[in-house]
Amino acid sequence: MAFYNFKYCLLIICLSCIANGQRTPTITHITQNQIRDIGGQVDLNCSVHYADDYPVLWLKHDYLRSQEILPLSSGSALIIRDSRYSLRFDPASGTYTFSIKNIKETDAGLYECQVPISADNKIRAEVELQVRRPPIISDNSTRSVVARGEKETS
Template sequence: MFYLILVLLPVSLFAQRTPSISYITQEQIKDIGGTVELDCSVQYAKDYTVLWTKTLNERSDSVFLSTGSSLVIKDSRFALRHDPSSSTYTLQIKDIQETDAGIYQCQVVLSVINKISADVTLSVRRPPVITDNSTQSLVVSEGKSVQMECYAGGYPHPTISWRRENNAILPTGGATYTGSVLKINSVRKEDRGTYYCVADNGVSKGDRRNINLEVEFAPFITVPRPRLGQALQYDMDLECHIEAYPLPAIVWVKDEVQLSNNQHYSISHFATADEFTDSTIRVITIEKRQYGDYICKAVNKLGQAEAKVNLFETVIPVCPPACGQAHYGDAQYVTSSTVVLVIGFLGVLMGFH
């Protein structure tokens, strides 16, 4: 009887061995279009069902890919190999797509409510794509704080960097800044312009978004020639350059009277950019009363500014705009070519003497 127990004991122990997963492939990172093989080796599972499943994450439902040595999923990119000698089940995926990323699980089903499992994560490298919740354009008043945001998807997780058009210095200092949020605590008009948000993760060329920052600011006026001289009965142009956003209202004033287009004055405005305007007033056929100070004024919702141009009398006409003509009285003039002809004719007459 004692010998019988010794013989039966190993058989009893073998029958009670529980299946286990002895090997599972480690985490895989692959490029789109590549191939991956996921191995799962089991022990003591000859009489049990072995499955491959996939989930997008730990909270999503599983999709069954294979059972035993047969595929369940009808996708030609998937293949399954079973090596009975090592009891290894190999799941192969060719032409990997972005949607193949997820958690792949090898399961040994012990009962309806019991199983053993092991996971392997497949990550797929994806080029960065800047998402729609990123800033596109901004309008902010000078002195206010502002922040530009840039977010991107992709794998590995992209790095976000910032720079300005023409590599101008950023408000944060330096030519580049790294981070998803670029914040300016007190914006200046010099900060306006185009900012580039660049997302890079080493896959492909990355992604870029142009963000336009408009800064509203009160007018600032410069006068290229604060004092101008011109002779009586000639025209003269007075100029001022205005920098402002939004576009300001511009007027010219003399002796506290706002000037307008008429036979004495011609006013014109030229917008050279969204923030820059050149204003010119032409004083036509100058009379004595038109000498003096002219005030260029500009106003928008953030403030106003003014600058002075002084027009004084000279004996000799100034060119331009008094080029090629000389006035005599109110209606007569002779051209410069006529003056040349007269001088030439006088020279000929003197030659006869």
């Protein structure tokens, strides 16, 4: 009887290993939409599970060029060489962090974390980065010097 219990336990363990090996990657977290000032800094996080055998990409959908999609990174490597960009990967949490420092107005756009499964199947999540311009103070007033008892003339 103990032999059958051992075989049953071994079968359960093997089936569990097979099931774990065939899991589809999932994106478990993406940073919420961000609003940042010009010159500021932002961290965009994407956490994935079961993606060990798949590339994880960061892409940018450019607002200024409506159809342009710019690949920024693949796995833990940057594709675009820009000193303002950095990428970190935390294997413990499966989190890919794409960082931008010294933000420019052209950094505004939709950033996509993507795990391509096949040519027609992609797991994806998006975060929007809005870039705030500094306020402009315009002085439309005119100066007048008026002596006491006199009326201002325009």
